[in-house]
Amino acid sequence: DVVMTQSPLSLPVTLGQPASISCKSSQSLVHSDGKTYLNWFQQRPGQSPRRLIYKVSNRDSGVPDRFSGSASGTDFTLKISRVEAEDLGVYYCMQGTHWPYTFGQGTKLEIK
């Protein structure tokens, strides 16, 4: 199975400041169709996961543009340009290129 490794696992942030979460895959996530199925999910306390980003950098409808995704080889990054209180929670990367789908361990975004 593809191993997804996130860092850091805990990210204390100051509201209004930027934040960045890294996710590294154990193998290439480029599918035979040429697409890269790397997703980011947000899970607020007590809530179900919600998809923010799909195929590396595509924001879902309703996701603020302060969230962005990027990639460099097998390294993927989720960036929040200015953290707001509603962004606090746990963020997971997930690959859907190889079967079975696998998740990173999660990064907890919390107030410093």
Next chain:
Amino acid sequence: VQLVESGGGVVQPGGSLRLSCAASGFTFDDYPMHWVRQAPGKGLEWVSLISGDGGTTYNADSVKGRFTISRDNSKNTLYLQMNSLRTEDTALYYCAQDQSGSYLSWGQGTLVTVSS
């Protein structure tokens, strides 16, 4: 889109439970569906997948031979039959709608507690 899970509860080790997920707001049989679980305070773990027509299923190694995923497209409902439950199966179980290498929508989850 709405996914509503039910059927969770407290069960002894070795026992059985059947979870259900009622879907609405989309053409149910167009989409593969998954069960994903989250142990208390832990991360997300994929459990089972079923194709849109129900003809193909996959299970995680951790539940192979014990859990069976199925669906009734006439009722827009997904199921997970869980047998020979272990304490390590204790988790919040989510159903999730597949969309090309991703999970498009999630339910609110149903809690399964395996304890003597």
